[in-house]
Amino acid sequence: MVSDAPTAPTTAPTTGPTTGPAGAPPLGLPDGWVAVVKRDCPTCVTVAPALAELAEQVALTVLTQDDPGFPEGLPPGAGPVDDTSLDRSWLLDIETVPTLLHRDGGTEDERLVGWDRAEWRRATGVADLGEGLPEYRPGCGSLSVDPARTDELRVRFEGGRLRSRRVDIAALEDEFEAAFDRGWTDGLPVVPPTEARVLRMLEGTTRDPHEVVAVVPPDLVECTVEKVAVNAVMAGCRPEYLPVVLAAVEAACTDEFNMHGLLATTWFSGPMVVVNGPIARRIGMNWGMNAMGQGNRANATIGRALQLVVRNVGGGRPGGVDRATLGNPGKYTFCWTETPPSELDEGPDWPSQAVEHGFGPDDDTVTLFAADGVRGFADQLSREPESLARGLAEILRTIAHPKLALAFDAAVVLSPEHLRVFRGAGWSKARLRERLAELTLLPPGATTRGAHGIAEGMPDGFDAVELPKFRDGGLLLFTAGGGAGLFSAVIGGWASGSMGSQPVTRRIGS
Amino acid sequence: MTGDGVARVVLDPTGELSPQAVELSERPASLDGLTVGLLDITKARGDVFLDQLDLRLRERGLETRRYAKPTFTKPAPVDLRQEIAEQCHVVIEALAD
Numbered sequence A: 001m002v003s004d005a006p007t008a009p010t011t012a013p014t015t016g017p018t019t020g021p022a023g024a025p026p027l028g029l030p031d032g033w034v035a036v037v038k039r040d041c042p043t044c045v046t047v048a049p050a051l052a053e054l055a056e057q058v059a060l061t062v063l064t065q066d067d068p069g070f071p072e073g074l075p076p077g078a079g080p081v082d083d084t085s086l087d088r089s090w091l092l093d094i095e096t097v098p099t100l101l102h103r104d105g106g107t108e109d110e111r112l113v114g115w116d117r118a119e120w121r122r123a124t125g126v127a128d129l130g131e132g133l134p135e136y137r138p139g140c141g142s143l144s145v146d147p148a149r150t151d152e153l154r155v156r157f158e159g160g161r162l163r164s165r166r167v168d169i170a171a172l173e174d175e176f177e178a179a180f181d182r183g184w185t186d187g188l189p190v191v192p193p194t195e196a197r198v199l200r201m202l203e204g205t206t207r208d209p210h211e212v213v214a215v216v217p218p219d220l221v222e223c224t225v226e227k228v229a230v231n232a233v234m235a236g237c238r239p240e241y242l243p244v245v246l247a248a249v250e251a252a253c254t255d256e257f258n259m260h261g262l263l264a265t266t267w268f269s270g271p272m273v274v275v276n277g278p279i280a281r282r283i284g285m286n287w288g289m290n291a292m293g294q295g296n297r298a299n300a301t302i303g304r305a306l307q308l309v310v311r312n313v314g315g316g317r318p319g320g321v322d323r324a325t326l327g328n329p330g331k332y333t334f335c336w337t338e339t340p341p342s343e344l345d346e347g348p349d350w351p352s353q354a355v356e357h358g359f360g361p362d363d364d365t366v367t368l369f370a371a372d373g374v375r376g377f378a379d380q381l382s383r384e385p386e387s388l389a390r391g392l393a394e395i396l397r398t399i400a401h402p403k404l405a406l407a408f409d410a411a412v413v414l415s416p417e418h419l420r421v422f423r424g425a426g427w428s429k430a431r432l433r434e435r436l437a438e439l440t441l442l443p444p445g446a447t448t449r450g451a452h453g454i455a456e457g458m459p460d461g462f463d464a465v466e467l468p469k470f471r472d473g474g475l476l477l478f479t480a481g482g483g484a485g486l487f488s489a490v491i492g493g494w495a496s497g498s499m500g501s502q503p504v505t506r507r508i509g510s
Numbered sequence B: 001m002t003g004d005g006v007a008r009v010v011l012d013p014t015g016e017l018s019p020q021a022v023e024l025s026e027r028p029a030s031l032d033g034l035t036v037g038l039l040d041i042t043k044a045r046g047d048v049f050l051d052q053l054d055l056r057l058r059e060r061g062l063e064t065r066r067y068a069k070p071t072f073t074k075p076a077p078v079d080l081r082q083e084i085a086e087q088c089h090v091v092i093e094a095l096a097d
Helices: A042-057 A087-091 A117-124 A147-161 A175-181 A195-202 A225-235 A239-252 A259-264 A278-282 A297-313 A385-396 A416-424 A429-439 B046-059 B078-087
Strands: A032-037 A060-064 A099-104 A107-113 A166-168 A212-216 A221-224 A270-276 A335-337 A365-371 A374-378 A408-414 A475-479 A487-495 A504-507 B009-011 B035-040 B063-068 B090-094
Touching: A032 A042, A042 A060, A042 A117, A087 A147, A099 A117, A107 A117, A147 A195, A175 B009, A195 A225, A195 A239, A195 B009, A212 A239, A212 A297, A221 A225, A221 A297, A225 A239, A225 A297, A239 A270, A239 A278, A239 A297, A239 A365, A239 A504, A259 A270, A270 A278, A270 A297, A297 A335, A365 A408, A365 A487, A374 A385, A385 A408, A385 A416, A385 A429, A385 A487, A408 A416, A429 A475, B035 B046, B035 B078, B046 B063, B046 B090, B063 B078
Parallel strands: A032 A060, A270 A335, A408 A475, B035 B063, B035 B090
Antiparallel strands: A032 A099, A099 A107, A166 B009, A212 A221, A270 A365, A365 A504, A374 A487, A408 A487
16 A cells, blocks of 8 residues: 555655646645645654644645644644645655655755654754654655545646547446447447546556657558557556557558558458567566467457557448458457567577567567468477478468468467477577478479369469469568467468568567 | 546547548549549459450540559559549549459
8 A cells, every 4th residue: 555655754855846737726835845744644643743843933834635634733824734635745746744845936945755853954954843753754655646546636637638539428328338339449348548547558658648659541540649548548458568559559550561451451361469578578478378369468458459549540440441351350459479588598599580680689579460360280299390390381381372372471380399399409490491481382383273173373474483482581480389289370471571561570669 | 437436538549530521523424535544453353354444445435544553452652643643534443353
C-alpha cells in the first residue's frame, strides 16, 4: 500500500514549476512555507505541535488532506486549508506527508519530506523548532498518490491532454455492447477506453500523446500515440506493452511491409509480430510452451492492439478493404517472442532473426511477417541434421502450392528439440538456411502447368529451369517453443518481396 | 466512471474521419470522341480481358491508351494516376484472376 508506506525523510530542493499543467486551477497559495499533512499519518500527528510553533514565526499555510480540522491549534491565517479534494496536493506533486516546502514568487525553492528536526530547523531558520519531538520520523504516503485516487485526479488534471472525441455511452447502454454496436471490436469484447485507462496507458511511453506514429492504411489516417493507446487499452494491454505496440504499428505501416495490400488481399495472411530483446522477458512474454497459443497476456494483447489500430484508425475491416477469402485466426492476434539468448545458449552460430538484420542481441525489436496459419511439422525420428532438413524442405516446397516458386515467403519456427539436432551436429543457422535453399529447389519440369494432372504451375519458360522455392531473404528462421516435442512450425507468407510484403524489423523505443 | 464502476464516457478509437459523402465524377452520356484509359492492375489474365476490351473499343472508333500498375498489391502510384487523368477522359480498370 502506497498510502501507509513509510518513506525516509529526504531533502529535495526543486526548481520546477509547481503551478500544474496549463489550464489547471491556480494553486491559490501565498508565498512562504507550505506544509501538507493528513491526520491518518502518525508522523503528521507527532509534528502537529511543531507546525503550530512554526506558524507563529514564519508565513506558513498548512494543507490537510483528510480531516479539515487537523491540525488543531494553528494561529489564524495558517489554516488548516481544506485539501480533501487533493487538487493542491496533486498540483504540488506531493508523494509523502508531511511535506514542508517553500515558495518564492510562485516558484518552489525548498522541499523537505518527512520529519527531520535538524533539517526543518536549518531550512526554516527556527533554531528551537520541535524541541522535545523525536529527531526523525519517516512520513506516510500522500493521499494524492493513493492508487484508488490517482485515476480520478489524473483525469481531472490531465484529461485535457487527450484530443480524441469523447463518446457518451447512453444510460441504458451496456458499455461492452456499445463497443460492438459502434463497430470497434474484432468480434471479441474490448476494454472500454475511458479517459482514466488511456491516461494510465500513456504512462507506458515517454512519447508525446500527439506525436504521429504512422499513417495507417487503408484510409491513410495519421495515427497519434494517443490513438494507439486507446486501441491498446481496448485490446487489454498493460502500459508497459505500449512501446512494443507503437513499434509494431510503425513497422506495419511502412511501404516495405505494405499493410494496405496485406489487408486487401484475398489471401489468408495478417501481420505476425515477433518480439526480440530484453523487453520480452521484462513484460512477461511467452517464448516457451504454447508460445504461439493462448494464455499469455502480453503475447495476446500486443498482436490484438495492432489489429485494432488497423481496424479502427485505418478503417480496415473485413468485407470492406479486407477481402480475405477465408482469413485465419491469427488475424485476431499473432504475437510471440523468440527464445531469448540466455535460454538458448545462443552463440554467433545461431543469431536471432533481429540480430541477422543488424540489431544487437540487447536491442529491443519487433519483426513483422505477413503470415498465414501455423502448420505443424513432425519428425520424431531424425537425429541427423541432414535428415531433419530434408523433411522440413519437403513441407516448405508445398507452401501455397507445390508447383509455385518464388511467389510466397515462409517462416520456420524451430522447437528446442529440433534445434538441438542441428546445433548438436554443429550446423549454424546460416548452414541450415543454405541447405534448405538447395533442398527446396524445384527441378525443371516440376512446375509446368498441367504436369502431374495439375493445371496450376509456373508460366511457360519458367518451368523449364530449376527454380528456387523462395526468393533471397524469403525464408525466415526463428526459434521458440516448449522443451518437449520434436515438432516445429512452418508458416506460409504472402506475395513476397517488393511485389507484396517484405518482413520489417523495427527498434522498440521508450 | 460512475460510482457503480460502469464507463460512461469513452474515447473514440477511430480515425475520426468526418463523415462525408464522396461524389462520383460525372459520367459521360456517351464514349463518342473520348479517350479511354485501360488500366491493368497486373493480376493474372487481366491483360487478356483488356486486350478484348481494347479491340472492341477501337472497333467503335475510340482512342485507347494502356497503363499498368507496378504491382496489384499496392495502390496505383500518384504519378500513374495523374498521367491517366491528364491523358484520358475515362478509365477502365481490369480486376481479374
